[in-house]
Amino acid sequence: MSIEIKAPQFPESVADGTVATWHKQEGDAVKRDELLVDIETDKIVLEVVAASDGVMGKILKGEGETVESEEVLGILEAGGAKPAAAAAKPAAEAQGEQAASADADDAGAEADAVAGPAARKLISEHGLDAAAIKGSGKGGRITREDVEKALKEREDAKRSSAASPAPQSAAAEAPAAPGQREERRVPMTRLRKRIAQRLVEAQQTAAMLTTFNEVNMKPIMQMRKDYQSAFEKAHGVRLGFMSFFVRACVEALKRYPAVNASIDADDIVYHGFYDIGVAVSSERGLVVPVLRDVDQKGLAEVETQIIEYGNKARDGKLSIDEMTGGTFTISNGGVFGSLLSTPILNPPQTAILGMHKIQERPMAVDGKVEILPMMYLALSYDHRLIDGKEAVQFLVAVKNFIEDPARLLLDI
Known part of the structure; x- marks a missing residue:
């Protein structure tokens, strides 16, 4: 059937x-x-x-x-x-041809080996030599699994070579000839094309500005140090910085609702809920899963969901519903070492917060110089809706919540 x-x-x-x-x-x-x-x-x-x-x-x-x-x-x-019987015929013929000439066995296997579309795509993307890959499919066909195995062997060989001065194994790639100018053309994925389109649209349609501030991370770092063990034991998840920033942003959004709003044609839509998008990097590109109703979640729930989204993004398992909507976005370029950047809006949202690398710097405190772990914060916003005063006050509110976490509990 x-x-x-x-x-x-x-x-x-x-x-x-x-x-x-x-x-x-x-x-x-x-x-x-x-x-x-x-x-x-x-x-x-x-x-x-x-x-x-x-x-x-x-x-x-x-x-x-x-x-x-x-x-x-x-x-x-x-x-x-x-169909199975029909498929078995060429396989039997291939075996007969190989048995007919023992001397031409290896050459025949290579000639008969055919890579499927998925395997060919991987071979092209990673610059592999198809003739060097042994096919395990019917009639010597090179399967996707064969290519992935060859890739793993190549990476293992590279790691072994880096860790030891011994000669590279046969599985390792031969080094490029001196002066050789290589280039590789790979089709852009639909996700990458969509990301590019949205980023260009954001810059063309919004009056985007960015305001900056810096935050002393010492209080949060000390809190993590004091309560990390107890927090992990109670909730089964480690306490990270992102949950503090998510919580701080929610409290700041309550005070400055325009930052949580969006523009729809000639209307301003003020959202009475707080769905925070968290930018996550994956092999396919940047994706922004959304934490729903964050104002009703504790730090442990936020941390757990962020980890879950990160794993799904890595495995390509995020659903459309999990990436749809969002009233405000947080992007953390600091995990990759970025010291300062200007994040681009995620339409139709009107603001996005950029977190950056924590770096010790000399700071003047009460007339004395202290070495403190500082982080630059950047808030990009749509000036069509958010005035500069509101944007600056919002960012200062986030800064105050992070530098004095007790404010989050006291609601001040």
């Missing part, structure tokens, strides 16, 4: 998608709920799994092709006896 493999039903905010990777090729055995294909959209990667055991039939939409919601991508033969 033939079963149509269809693209998922896309949300209203997603018009179409691109076939990113086929994990099964025509003739491959398939188990129920096994991953068949990844569909990349402007926001996330959607997975399509097998509805039944069987054999992969004809692939109708190849990698890189654009698909619409619920469009047929390929055919799955449930049970798959007939």
Whole structure:
């Protein structure tokens, strides 16, 4: 029985998608709920799994092709006896050809080896030599897993070479010839293109300005030192800086509601809730999952959810709902060593806070010079809605909450 493999039903905010990777090729055995294909959209990667055991039939939409919601991508033969027998024939022929000439065994295997679309894409992106990869699929086909194994061997070889002066293993890449000018062209992903589009739109449509301040991190660092063990024992999660900043921003947003608002055509929309977006870096690009109703969450809940979102972003498992909405965004470039930057707005939001690296600096305190752990803060805002006075006062409020955490408890 033939079963149509269809693209998922896309949300209203997603018009179409691109076939990113086929994990099964025509003739491959398939188990129920096994991953068949990844569909990349402007926001996330959607997975399509097998509805039944069987054999992969004809692939109708190849990698890189654009698909619409619920469009047929390929055919799955449930049970798959007939396609399996057909697929077995070329494999048997390949084995017969290899047995016919023992001297040409290695060359024949290389000639017959065929890399599937997913494997070819990985080989191209990472500059691997297909002839050096041993295929484990039918008829010597190079599978995605074979390429990933070769990549791992290459990385292991590089690490071994860096740790020891011994000669590199055969799996390591040969060094480039002196003076060689290499370049590699890789198609931009849909997510990267969407990020670029939104960043340009933000700069073209908003009257964006940035105001700066600096905050003494010593009180928060001392609090973490004093209560880290007890906090982790009570809540099962480590106490980080981000939860303090999220909480400080919520309290500051309550005092300056324009910073929590958005512009819709000629209207100003004031939000009576606090959904804070936290920018997270992933291999596919920057994503901004949203912490909902943060004013109703404790520090432990915020830390737990941030860790969960970070893991999902790394594995490409964030859903569209988890990245939709948000009334204000926090971006922490300090984790990568950034000392100062001007974050770009995340439309339709009208403000974004940028955190940066904590660095010890000499500061004047009560007429004396002290070495303190300082962090620069940057607030980018849309001047169409937020006046400079409000922006500065908001940032000062965040600074005061961080430098004197008791204010968060006393609501002052």
